[in-house]
Amino acid sequence: MLFKTIKKQDFFDFYFPDFQCIGPKKVGTNNNGKPIYQFLPFSSFDEIDLDYETTEYSAKTYFLPYKETLSSFSFEDNDWTQEINYSSNPRLIIGLHPCDINGLVKLDKVFEKTLFPNPYYITRRQNTFVVGIDCKQPCDRGFCSSVGSNTVTHGFDLFLTDIGDRYFVKIGSDRAFNALQKIKTRDITKNDNELYLQARNKFDDGVEKTVRVENLPNLLDIEFESDVWGKWGDKCLSCGTCAMVCPTCYCYGVTEHISMDFNKSDKIKQLYSCNLNDFAQVAGGHNFRPEPATRLKYRYYHQHRGFVESFGQPLCVGCNRCGRACLAGINPTDVISDLQREQKR
Amino acid sequence: MKYLGIEPQKPKIAVFDFTSCEGCELQLLNKEETLADFLNAVEIVSFREASSSSSDNYDIALIEGAVSRNDEVKRLEKIRKNAKVLVALGSCACFGGVNRLKNEFDLKSANKEVYGNDPKETINVRPVKDIVPVDIEIPGCPVSKAEVESLICHVVWDSPFQPPVYPVCVECKQRFTTCLFEKGQMCLGPITRAGCNAPCPAGGQGCWGCRGPAVEPNYDSFFAIVKEKGFADIELREKLNFFGAFQEVIIS
Ligand code: SF4
Ligand code: SF4
Ligand code: SF4
Numbered sequence: 001m002l003f004k005t006i007k008k009q010d011f012f013d014f015y016f017p018d019f020q021c022i023g024p025k026k027v028g029t030n031n032n033g034k035p036i037y038q039f040l041p042f043s044s045f046d047e048i049d050l051d052y053e054t055t056e057y058s059a060k061t062y063f064l065p066y067k068e069t070l071s072s073f074s075f076e077d078n079d080w081t082q083e084i085n086y087s088s089n090p091r092l093i094i095g096l097h098p099c100d101i102n103g104l105v106k107l108d109k110v111f112e113k114t115l116f117p118n119p120y121y122i123t124r125r126q127n128t129f130v131v132g133i134d135c136k137q138p139c140d141r142g143f144c145s146s147v148g149s150n151t152v153t154h155g156f157d158l159f160l161t162d163i164g165d166r167y168f169v170k171i172g173s174d175r176a177f178n179a180l181q182k183i184k185t186r187d188i189t190k191n192d193n194e195l196y197l198q199a200r201n202k203f204d205d206g207v208e209k210t211v212r213v214e215n216l217p218n219l220l221d222i223e224f225e226s227d228v229w230g231k232w233g234d235k236c237l238s239c240g241t242c243a244m245v246c247p248t249c250y251c252y253g254v255t256e257h258i259s260m261d262f263n264k265s266d267k268i269k270q271l272y273s274c275n276l277n278d279f280a281q282v283a284g285g286h287n288f289r290p291e292p293a294t295r296l297k298y299r300y301y302h303q304h305r306g307f308v309e310s311f312g313q314p315l316c317v318g319c320n321r322c323g324r325a326c327l328a329g330i331n332p333t334d335v336i337s338d339l340q341r342e343q344k345r
Numbered sequence: 346m347k348y349l350g351i352e353p354q355k356p357k358i359a360v361f362d363f364t365s366c367e368g369c370e371l372q373l374l375n376k377e378e379t380l381a382d383f384l385n386a387v388e389i390v391s392f393r394e395a396s397s398s399s400s401d402n403y404d405i406a407l408i409e410g411a412v413s414r415n416d417e418v419k420r421l422e423k424i425r426k427n428a429k430v431l432v433a434l435g436s437c438a439c440f441g442g443v444n445r446l447k448n449e450f451d452l453k454s455a456n457k458e459v460y461g462n463d464p465k466e467t468i469n470v471r472p473v474k475d476i477v478p479v480d481i482e483i484p485g486c487p488v489s490k491a492e493v494e495s496l497i498c499h500v501v502w503d504s505p506f507q508p509p510v511y512p513v514c515v516e517c518k519q520r521f522t523t524c525l526f527e528k529g530q531m532c533l534g535p536i537t538r539a540g541c542n543a544p545c546p547a548g549g550q551g552c553w554g555c556r557g558p559a560v561e562p563n564y565d566s567f568f569a570i571v572k573e574k575g576f577a578d579i580e581l582r583e584k585l586n587f588f589g590a591f592q593e594v595i596i597s
């Protein structure tokens with residue numbers, strides 16, 4: 001990895017003509033006066049705030065949109081043509097935290113480095129210049145450190161750590177190296193290294209929420225019938241909010257939309273959630289997971305068991321967006337701790 | 346206008362209004378970009394808002410409005426006999442709608458309040474399904490034209506007509522709305538059927554449940570959350586009652 005430092009004000013000279021720029025924008029405050037941020041398009045750097053704590057929604061929709069047309073069919077007389085379009089315009093996303101970049105690295109495993117790569121995802125991913133930034137302190141009940149997502153080594157173009165009046169910058173791609181030629185950078189000094197490590201230690205010292213996940217896949221198997229699922233499942237509204245805000249949930253459904261002139265039809269993909277009532281309903285009407293508790297359980301199974309079996313790491317990056325957004329107060333650290341307590345009894 | 350070489354059949358459609366604001370009927374003429382195709386795909390045999398002709402020969406009857414008079418009961422029964430498919434169009438037809446609020450009051454005094462010394466014949470407001478069997482419900486105040494279009498495709502091509510089973514929250518999240526509970530407001534989104542694209546929360550108003558219950562809503566949990574967040578029972582009841590769509594859980 002190549003490291004450099006950049007003066008903060010010089011960094012904001014970093015300009016991407018013809019790119020759509022996305023960053024953490026304040027969209028309001030909640031009831032308790034806490035600012036709410038979302039990743040949104042911006043046109044000048046003063047519209048965004050790189051010191052934000054966390055965003056309400058993850059940035060996944062810039063790679064996996066909530067809705068996208070996979071293909072369109074046009075009919076003419078006795079023939080038809082299919083149109084597939086997965087081109088995407090260049091984009092810059094700035095301000096992704098380590099959890100979110102780790103989320104992308106996990107999505108890469110599913111959609112890019114796999115037997116059946118997904119061109120829709122890959123074009124967006126490769127056409128997006130990702131600038132990440134370290135968190136100064138852990139976010140509200142985030143547990144990224146527990147799932148190894150508090151640091152990043154790849155999956156970005158540039159990665160910043162605030163070390164006072166400068167950013168400590170990791171360069172993660174050739175194109176980032178080239179882009180940096182246009183602004184003033186400095187080779188790192190011993191002092192920069194120290195400041196960087198201090199910043200990281202300060203973050204680590206602030207970590208409050210932890211949950212042990214090492215043996216979680218086995219524990220989940222053992223606790224398949226646990227009452228813990230009923231306890232949380234009874235609260236679950238089957239509203240899908242958790243999956244919508246999650247940086248790594250990627251389940252989807254595909255529906256066919258016939259145009260009103262009957263000459264065209266679109267295959268539309270929509271992100272779905274395993275918590276929704278008909279997620280496991282099959283043709284003929286049978287629902288394999290009719291109870292909210294079962295559906296909730298399988299969301300945890302995918303995040304913390306199924307993905308570990310396939311990829312050796314949990315899918316969850318510990319951002320606790322699902323926990324904060326859930327009206328019913330269902331959150332990973334409480335659910336997992338409950339299961340662990342169950343086992344100790 | 347062939348589809349895979351097959352010439353589509355134009356379903357004969359009749360639109361009828363009962364006790365309602367006629368907003369759903371107007372909605373049928375909305376969505377200008379596909380209106381010409383819509384009108385081309387069907388044969389409208391009776392529709393007061395769009396044409397003067399009227400006929401008893403139709404396949405699909407779209408019923409807008411609730412029933413609030415005895416003559417409406419008879420009219421509806423006759424339509425049911427004529428129609429192959431009877432569709433309850435909009436929240437009034439599906440649940441009684443805002444009109445149903447009347448049922449909370451004594452009929453006589455309500456009549457006097459509205460019509461003064463010129464009282465009208467009136468009965469308690471009832472949704473269409475309380476009078477005759479309904480084949481398909483399209484809830485919403487007003488209905489979504491896209492759903493009506495999807496119904497037409499269903500009738501013509503037998504493609505599935507399946508309004509979302511999940512609650513409004515999914516669509517609310519998919520348009521990046523900040524949850525209104527975060528801002529101290531109540532919202533019926535978690536128990537209400539999606540399909541409207543959550544315009545109300547996006548506009549800063551909690552959902553009032555005009556599309557009726559989602560499939561198997563978790564009322565117990567939702568009511569507990571609303572209580573815990575400090576909303577009064579009366580406020581919740583008022584919301585649940587507004588479109589008459591939550592009769593299955595309304596506690597007096
Ligand atoms: S989960 Fe960790 S990396 Fe993500 S925002 Fe919170 S503290 Fe930062
Ligand atoms: S866990 Fe929470 S956010 Fe997720 S579906 Fe259940 S109630 Fe909704
Ligand atoms: S499951 Fe929850 S905590 Fe884990 S990555 Fe998704 S939103 Fe974040």
Ligand code: SF4
Nearest residue numbers: 514517524525532534
């Ligand atoms: S505002 Fe309403 S619909 Fe939107 S997420 Fe919150 S409860 Fe659900």
Ligand code: SF4
Nearest residue numbers: 541545552553555556
């Ligand atoms: S958000 Fe609620 S009240 Fe508004 S249109 Fe949708 S279902 Fe109706």
